[in-house]
Amino acid sequence: MGATPTFGHVGTARPGDLFASRLDLSLRGQHRPPRAGVCATSAHGAESLILADQYEDDEIHDDYFWYAGYGSRDGQTGRQVAHQDLNHRNRALTRSQETGRPIRVFRRIDAAPAAWQFRYEGLFYIVNLEYITGKSGFGVYRFRLEPWRAKTN
Template sequence: MNKSIPPFGHVGSARPGDLFHSRLELSLLKQHRPRRAGVCATAAEGAESIVLADQYEDDEIHEAYFWYAGHGGRDAKTGRQIADQTLTPRNRALLRSQQTGRPVRVFRRIAPGGDWQFRYEGLWRVVAHIYGPGRSGFRVYRFRLEPFI
């Protein structure tokens, strides 16, 4: 059985700065296929895309790099961290991306004029990770991403 490798890198004609009107549009255009999850990935191949939605207290965004909080341990209703994160398939995929050096498409939720949209931030790579106490005291995975050159 021949499994296809997920698309790493730009998909179609999308380029940094392009805007998408919804998660549904991202999914239909295969830019970021999950309609809810922040990471599109397989543990074996790595992360192909992520969405920065400014919902994780342990995300840290800078101009030249950012720290992306891993998956898990959050309350589904409040979004607050209530438990330690574990090595979920999504966290494994981000670790795999660090190992392979493959590019990760990054989309960021923005609200120009009050309406949520998603801006394509381009290709980034996972260069480091840490696992330790987050702002709420629970252990979280944090992945450092830098522009893919």
Template sequence: MARQFGHVGSYRPGDFFANRLALSAAGLHRPTRAGISGTQHEGADSIVLADAYEDDVFTDDEILYTGHGGRDPRTGKQVTDQVLTDRNLALVKSQETGRPVRVLRKVVHEDSTAFRYEGLFRVAAYEYVRGKSGYGVWLFRLRPFMMPS
């Protein structure tokens, strides 16, 4: 199936989904585990903020999203430097193309964990920085996507 950039179907910001399988079935974020959906050749069509990386920051104005890799899956701690993998390069490509990236976020909804569609964002910048654990991480700065007029 072709990668779709922008909104999918009738889903809009504020919609909730029970789990990662529901996101995948809806076509909003196809991978059921990976936080970045995309390729280095096409760009990223969606990302999930799931409280997995300690360097992620979500505010009203922007998102600082930590790239993929270097994290111990058992402890959740960053244990090695990140590298520019295909997934991280997908976000680099998104900055180059200016295509929108769907953002989904893990939240508490009606006393359980769910995923909320936050809307479309653009990758405004990225840099390689020393993260909170002292390891190198790719930090992507995303800002709300404004439709061209």
């Protein structure tokens, strides 16, 4: 991921736009990694993330969501199998909270004609983080994201 980070909207994409696959998101520069759920660096923070609705400690609400941190999950079940640590992706998410930069959020949806598509939810920012005992009994980082609003002076 040697490309320069892009924070904010990319191209003409706007909330509600649909993308066919993770590869489509990657090729269009919306969410560059074709497999990882977070596009980020520890130095700059997160550019984008994908809500896949498959991890037990995520909480999705109408006006905000809690995004469970990266690591120590079973890839098939989404269940935690060990405590998370402050790895490079979780550090990148904490960096996003420090900088207040917007993060592009995409959500996997069940929609025709494809079995799975991704919808651009818009720009969000991290307003809080916590380290909790998750549903499987292991320590989990959770990041609360809310819709991004440009700061005015």
